[in-house]
Amino acid sequence: MMNEIHSVCVYSASSTKIDPAYFEAASELGTLLGQAGISLINGAGNMGLMAATADAALAAGGEVTGVIPHFMVEQGWHHQKLTRLIEVDDMHQRKRTMARLSDAAIALPGGCGTLEELLEIITWKQLGIYLNPIVILNTKGYFDPLLQMLDKAVDEHFMRVQHGNIWHVAQTPREALELIHNTPLWDPSIRKFAAI
Numbered sequence: 127m128m129n130e131i132h133s134v135c136v137y138s139a140s141s142t143k144i145d146p147a148y149f150e151a152a153s154e155l156g157t158l159l160g161q162a163g164i165s166l167i168n169g170a171g172n173m174g175l176m177a178a179t180a181d182a183a184l185a186a187g188g189e190v191t192g193v194i195p196h197f198m199v200e201q202g203w204h205h206q207k208l209t210r211l212i213e214v215d216d217m218h219q220r221k222r223t224m225a226r227l228s229d230a231a232i233a234l235p236g237g238c239g240t241l242e243e244l245l246e247i248i249t250w251k252q253l254g255i256y257l258n259p260i261v262i263l264n265t266k267g268y269f270d271p272l273l274q275m276l277d278k279a280v281d282e283h284f285m286r287v288q289h290g291n292i293w294h295v296a297q298t299p300r301e302a303l304e305l306i307h308n309t310p311l312w313d314p315s316i317r318k319f320a321a322i
Contacts, residue, residue, distance in 0.1 A: 128307045129259065133165040133191075135228035137243040138175035139236035140203075148175060148235050151265040153182040155232065155299035160186025162303065167227045169220065170194035170212075172205040175234050180205055193223045221246060230259040230306035232296075235268040251292045252285075254314035259306045260293045269295070 138152060156179040159166050166183045168176050170192025180190045189209040196213050198204060204211060214220050221243060225231070233244040250256040262269050273295065279285045294309055296302035 129229065129309070129311065131164055131229045131306055133167055133228050134159060134306060135167040135224045135231045135247075136176075136179055136234060137231065137236060137240045137247075138168065138179060138234035139240055140169075140171045140174040140176055141237065142173050144174070144235075145266065147266055148268075149178050151263065151299055152178040152234055155179055155234070155263065155302065156182030156184075156188070157186045158299055158303050159183050160188025163188065164303075165209075166190045167224050168192055169224070170198075170204045170208060172203060175236065177205055179234070180208060184209070191227060193220050193227075195220055225250065225256055228258065230261070230309075231256075232261045232263055232302050232306065233269075234263050235265055241272070248292050251312055252289055254312070257312040257314060259309035259311075261302045261305045261309070262293055262295045263299065263302045264295050264297055 136155065152175040156166065160183040166180060166188060168180060168190065171177060180192070183190050184207065191210040191212065192205055192208045193212045193214060194204050195216050199213055212223060214223055225247060231247050233240060244262070247256055247260055251260060264270070280287055280290050294305045296305055
């Protein structure tokens with residue numbers, strides 16, 4: 127049974143000095159979301175993969191909701207052509223709001239901020255707080271070292287084997303969309319396995 131997906135939270139980089147392949151994948155994902163009528167939820171940035179995904183989704187007729195702290199708006203870091211802009215007090219509220227508004231999460235390549243968002247949503251799912259699909263879009267093998275680290279955490283019993291099903295890995299944007307539709311919702315009873 128396919129999941130009913132109306133909105134997807136996309137974590138991604140704001141850097142502009144990255145390989146064009148990352149921009150191509152981000153734009154393709156945005157286009158696919160827009161064409162499918164799936165709302166994009168992101169951090170409202172006006173640069174990098176965040177902007178590329180949003181611009182492509184909008185160009186394809188989709189809707190984009192950006193969530194951003196006041197201090198970033200004051201710096202002029204926000205995308206000004208989104209369907210909806212939600213200003214929040216801080217980074218913690220930003221992440222909570224993005225998760226609350228989404229039926230799934232997809233992580234694109236990024237730096238510390240993106241990695242932190244991805245690991246936090248994985249932790250929330252491990253604890254039964256977030257039950258929706260989480261997909262890592264592994265463009266150019268960017269996430270290979272992180273995936274190896276997560277495997278090591280399981281191998282060394284810092285995480286249970288069951289926790290390896292919290293996230294799924296896609297190689298292409300189209301595969302990422304297929305995974306969010308086909309990955310079963312998480313059973314909240316898994317939280318009893320949070321402790322090893």
